[in-house]
Amino acid sequence: MYRTKVSFRLYTSIVALFLIVVAFTSNDDYKQIRIPLGNESGVPLYKQDIFYFVNGFDVDEKGYYYFLGGENAILACFKGNELVYRKKYDELKANQINILDDKLYLFDFKDEKNNLFVLNKADGSIIDSYKNILKNRVNSFLFMDTGLIIEMFDNKKKIDMSTQMEFAMFDLTGKFIKQVGNRYDLPKVMYPNEFEVNATQFIGKWNNNFVYWDYDIDNKLYRFTLRNKECKLIGTANIDKKFFGKPFYGNPIEHKKLRNGNIYILSQDGNDAVITVLPLKVLFKAQ
Amino acid sequence: MNTSFYNSFISGTQKGDLFLCSNHHTAFYVGGNSLFYAHGDPGTPTGYTYDLRTYWIDELGYPKVYRQLNIRND
Numbered sequence: 001m002y003r004t005k006v007s008f009r010l011y012t013s014i015v016a017l018f019l020i021v022v023a024f025t026s027n028d029d030y031k032q033i034r035i036p037l038g039n040e041s042g043v044p045l046y047k048q049d050i051f052y053f054v055n056g057f058d059v060d061e062k063g064y065y066y067f068l069g070g071e072n073a074i075l076a077c078f079k080g081n082e083l084v085y086r087k088k089y090d091e092l093k094a095n096q097i098n099i100l101d102d103k104l105y106l107f108d109f110k111d112e113k114n115n116l117f118v119l120n121k122a123d124g125s126i127i128d129s130y131k132n133i134l135k136n137r138v139n140s141f142l143f144m145d146t147g148l149i150i151e152m153f154d155n156k157k158k159i160d161m162s163t164q165m166e167f168a169m170f171d172l173t174g175k176f177i178k179q180v181g182n183r184y185d186l187p188k189v190m191y192p193n194e195f196e197v198n199a200t201q202f203i204g205k206w207n208n209n210f211v212y213w214d215y216d217i218d219n220k221l222y223r224f225t226l227r228n229k230e231c232k233l234i235g236t237a238n239i240d241k242k243f244f245g246k247p248f249y250g251n252p253i254e255h256k257k258l259r260n261g262n263i264y265i266l267s268q269d270g271n272d273a274v275i276t277v278l279p280l281k282v283l284f285k286a287q
Numbered sequence: 288m289n290t291s292f293y294n295s296f297i298s299g300t301q302k303g304d305l306f307l308c309s310n311h312h313t314a315f316y317v318g319g320n321s322l323f324y325a326h327g328d329p330g331t332p333t334g335y336t337y338d339l340r341t342y343w344i345d346e347l348g349y350p351k352v353y354r355q356l357n358i359r360n361d
Contacts, residue, residue, distance in 0.1 A: 110330030139334040198337030199320035251342040
């Protein structure tokens with residue numbers, strides 16, 4: 001009897017130790033970079049009341065970080081937590097950004113201007129601009145590999161809570177391409193009804209599979225899922241939200257980027273911006 | 288997604304309810320994860336956002352809910 005008790009205690013201790021090791025190992029696999037917030041030398045932002053806004057965030061193929069924020073737009077580029085350059089603009093306001101090759105794209109829909117800008121990502125200089133690419137009032141937009149997808153109101157109808165949104169795709173010179181069915185231009189099978197519309201975020205493709213993010217509010221978990229082209233679930237990973245820090249205003253899609261085989265999550269911890277790098281191979285390992 | 292407490296809150300709401308979030312923010316609820324309000328970022332037009340569960344409730348707690356009642360006098 002005594003021997004059984006000892007064996008049971010030893011077994012439970014080993015299991016507990018194993019779980020602790022696994023927990024620590026999994027967090028150690030995820031690198032975090034901290035950069036101070038600030039419009040002089042840090043990550044540019046706009047503050048209102050208790051809310052902090054960082055509008056644009058992206059990562060290039062070398063792993064450099066780009067942020068666009070501030071009431072008067074400031075672009076800041078960092079290598080790790082070292083500033084590479086920063087640039088202020090009068091021509092545009094802070095919005096979401098997208099890096100493709102050596103260019104940085106920016107769509108400025110504030111004040112209903114709807115201007116598309118192309119910047120040189122090496123120094124932030126403006127290379128091209130396409131003014132007022134659509135007349136409709138814009139609700140939101142998202143850069144995808146295939147172009148710019150804009151969620152817009154029908155200007156001919158009165159806007160109320162029953163107004164249906166329309167999605168349209170534009171190329172990166174501002175030319176209208178086509179109407180699309182959803183904000184990600186995903187086929188219906190990849191964005192089925194079981195997903196809560198506009199809450200489950202499609203982050204991007206990895207090895208021909210599809211990566212999504214969602215938030216489990218009751219358990220405070222960030223949920224990452226991997227699905228194949230039939231939308232069959234082939235991988236899941238849940239990480240405590242606390243690990244990432246506090247989200248910026250709106251916890252926007254912009255702050256979750258899939259680049260270089262990693263997911264980059266931008267959050268806030270006190271006066272720092274925190275970038276968490278989740279290698280997809282580690283996140284979905286053995287699945 | 289089955290989020291029990293959240294789901295029970297949402298099941299008691301109606302499209303058109305006014306949400307007051309921790310005295311900081313007021314928005315119309317339009318169903319699902321969606322709100323309609325004046326955005327806090329300067330220059331951003333009033334419109335829909337899809338961040339009720341993923342941001343607002345999580346950061347500011349469950350809102351006070353106000354509903355217009357249609358009372359007939361005749």
